[in-house]
Amino acid sequence: MAQAFTKAMARNIFYVGTLFFFLLFLALTFQTHSTLPDRDNRQAINDTVALGKKVWEQNDCIGCHTLLGEGAYFAPELGNVYKRFGSTDAIKAFIASRPKDGIPGRRSMPQFNLSDEELTAVAEFLKYVSGIKTNNWPPSPQG
Amino acid sequence: MKYESQKVAKLYFVAAIGLFVGQILFGLVMGLQYIVGDFLFPEIPFNVARMVHTNLLIVWLLFGFMGAAYYLVPEEAETELFAPWLAKLMFWIFLAAGAATILGYLLVPYATLAELTMNDLLPTMGREFLEQPTITKLGIVVVALAFLFNIGMTILKGRKTVVNLVLLMGLTGLAVFFLFSFYNPVNVVMDKYYWWWVVHLWVEGVWELILGSILAFILIKTTGVDREVIEKWLYIIVAMTLITGIIGTGHHYYWIGTPAFWQWWGSIFSAMEPIPFFMMTVYAFNMVNKRRRNHPNKAAVLWALGTAVMAFLGAGVWGFLHTLAPVNYYTHGTQITAAHGHMAFYGAYVMIVLAMISYSMPMMRGREACNSARAQSMEMWSFWLMTISIIFITLFLTGAGILQVYLQRFSDNPMPFMVVQEKITLFYWLREIAGLVFLLGLVLYIASFFVGKNEPEATVELAK
Numbered sequence: 001m002a003q004a005f006t007k008a009m010a011r012n013i014f015y016v017g018t019l020f021f022f023l024l025f026l027a028l029t030f031q032t033h034s035t036l037p038d039r040d041n042r043q044a045i046n047d048t049v050a051l052g053k054k055v056w057e058q059n060d061c062i063g064c065h066t067l068l069g070e071g072a073y074f075a076p077e078l079g080n081v082y083k084r085f086g087s088t089d090a091i092k093a094f095i096a097s098r099p100k101d102g103i104p105g106r107r108s109m110p111q112f113n114l115s116d117e118e119l120t121a122v123a124e125f126l127k128y129v130s131g132i133k134t135n136n137w138p139p140s141p142q143g
Numbered sequence: 144m145k146y147e148s149q150k151v152a153k154l155y156f157v158a159a160i161g162l163f164v165g166q167i168l169f170g171l172v173m174g175l176q177y178i179v180g181d182f183l184f185p186e187i188p189f190n191v192a193r194m195v196h197t198n199l200l201i202v203w204l205l206f207g208f209m210g211a212a213y214y215l216v217p218e219e220a221e222t223e224l225f226a227p228w229l230a231k232l233m234f235w236i237f238l239a240a241g242a243a244t245i246l247g248y249l250l251v252p253y254a255t256l257a258e259l260t261m262n263d264l265l266p267t268m269g270r271e272f273l274e275q276p277t278i279t280k281l282g283i284v285v286v287a288l289a290f291l292f293n294i295g296m297t298i299l300k301g302r303k304t305v306v307n308l309v310l311l312m313g314l315t316g317l318a319v320f321f322l323f324s325f326y327n328p329v330n331v332v333m334d335k336y337y338w339w340w341v342v343h344l345w346v347e348g349v350w351e352l353i354l355g356s357i358l359a360f361i362l363i364k365t366t367g368v369d370r371e372v373i374e375k376w377l378y379i380i381v382a383m384t385l386i387t388g389i390i391g392t393g394h395h396y397y398w399i400g401t402p403a404f405w406q407w408w409g410s411i412f413s414a415m416e417p418i419p420f421f422m423m424t425v426y427a428f429n430m431v432n433k434r435r436r437n438h439p440n441k442a443a444v445l446w447a448l449g450t451a452v453m454a455f456l457g458a459g460v461w462g463f464l465h466t467l468a469p470v471n472y473y474t475h476g477t478q479i480t481a482a483h484g485h486m487a488f489y490g491a492y493v494m495i496v497l498a499m500i501s502y503s504m505p506m507m508r509g510r511e512a513c514n515s516a517r518a519q520s521m522e523m524w525s526f527w528l529m530t531i532s533i534i535f536i537t538l539f540l541t542g543a544g545i546l547q548v549y550l551q552r553f554s555d556n557p558m559p560f561m562v563v564q565e566k567i568t569l570f571y572w573l574r575e576i577a578g579l580v581f582l583l584g585l586v587l588y589i590a591s592f593f594v595g596k597n598e599p600e601a602t603v604e605l606a607k
Contacts, residue, residue, distance in 0.1 A: 007371060007375040010375045010379045013378070013382045014381055014385070017385065029336075032336070035401075036333070039332070040330055040331070040332035040333070045329055045330060053331070058257040058258075058262065058269055060253045060274060061190075064193075070399070072190065072271070073476065073481055074189045074193075100185065101184075102181045103181065107189070108180065108181065108184065110184075111185075132331065132400040134400055135403050137397070140551065141557070142558060143551070143560060
């Protein structure tokens with residue numbers, strides 16, 4: 001760095017740059033919020049979906065699966081599972097039928113012993129997520 | 144070591160190393176579960192092992208950052224720590240809360256843990272990396288506030304250096320952005336949007352301030368280069384970090400329901416995120432080359448240079464590989480992400496904490512400046528074993544990721560997730576073997592604290 005470039009100049013770039021780009025970030029966040037009602041499928045949110053998100057969270061589903069590509073990479077993407085399975089009943093049947101002791105030698109989803117209400121809720125939650133506009137992600141139905 | 148109160152850092156560092164061992168053991172469990180799907184099932188399902196692995200990482204890095212702060216802040220401020228007793232008290236509270244949380248993950252089903260800790264009152268659990276019960280999160284806030292108070296008061300009563308100010312800003316940002324972990328709406332898009340304000344603004348934002356200031360401290364101490372020069376570099380590096388990194392958050396907003404304009408903002412700004420890491424590498428080597436003295440703690444200098452290089456490779460290069468929106472469309476949420484995560488965390492944060500431990504621990508254990516030549520030699524062996532194995536873990540996961548992207552998303556006939564996973568098992572085997580080498584490196588690292596204790600300190604001549 002040239003001698004003309006002083007510590008005070010570096011300091012000013014830090015403070016002014018940080019402040020400017022943080023404010024820009026807030027502006028983009030504000031803009032994002034204004035577009036979300038048309039994108040985030042909020043009209044589908046109801047008490048069942050809310051319960052479904054709770055079931056989703058309280059069983060740490062994200063610890064194996066991804067949801068819209070975020071989470072763990074041990075088990076399939078679930079943001080589009082409603083489309084892949086075709087119905088909430090298929091999702092419920094899959095979760096309910098997991099063997100308690102797993103499948104020898106293979107990865108298996110645990111048996112969570114969910115009630116029918118919870119099964120319905122988590123399936124409805126996944127249906128809601130499948131309606132979020134994701135800019136056409138994932139690239140294939142396989143997730 | 145100039146001030147007695149700096150010694151509280153030792154407690155934090157010992158705990159950090161202990162939890163690091165746990166993190167690696169659970170990493171090996173998960174690595175094996177990727178290959179032998181029913182390993183430890185149903186006793187320790189994958190999601191539990193993963194929570195333990197990632198949460199232990201976060202907690203031990205926080206212990207490391209706090210230890211580093213307790214060591215370097217008094218020395219920079221040229222005064223004793225404001226309240227050493229508070230630092231000790233918070234240590235035990237944080238350790239107890241951390242241990243209880245990890246045991247909770249392991250001993251009861253997660254849903255039971257949620258019930259026991261009354262998650263319904265303020266639901267914050269079950270989101271990636273933020274799995275801790277709400278009560279633990281509140282505990283983290285209390286510990287963070289007490290810690291910031293202690294550090295802040297120390298700085299306030301002493302000399303105000305750039306290293307201390309940048310560190311304080313980083314630590315304050317860490318505490319402030321953690322508060323977004325309490326915001327958990329039903330709306331998944333909003334949930335994810337602000338979840339990244341914790342995760343991204345931590346690791347690609349304020350944590351880099353902590354990294355930068357610790358590195359600057361170690362360079363000042365070990366090279367003897369004029370503080371003015373190092374501080375100027377520090378300012379410009381953290382400036383570039385935040386100028387690119389804040390809007391760079393946009394690279395997480397491509398596919399989660401947020402508008403498409405983020406594909407431009409995120410791609411352009413996050414493509415520049417490697418710049419501060421590159422500058423950090425250039426600067427670390429420059430400072431060591433221009434050193435005015437040869438510090439006898441060769442191991443600490445090696446860790447410091449290592450962190451600069453590996454942070455650039457892991458965070459910079461491996462981040463850039465998949466950060467552009469058209470590429471990320473295919474790689475998002477695959478083993479490519481995992482590859483990047485492993486090398487970035489190791490390079491940027493694991494290594495800086497180990498660098499600080501390497502620099503400060505000999506003095507806290509009664510040495511003048513450094514360990515014996517034998518202990519240092521063993522520590523440097525552990526450096527190479529861990530660093531090379533993390534490079535291989537990253538390469539193997541990258542191989543797995545490229546195949547996964549092709550087979551599952553890119554080819555004309557995409558295959559189901561589980562079919563693809565079986566096809567790429569070879570890479571998971573190789574990753575697991577590399578993981579075992581990492582463990583060997585870690586064992587040597589710990590052993591290095593116990594060898595050559597009765598031998599004299601290494602001298603500059605030996606260090607040359």
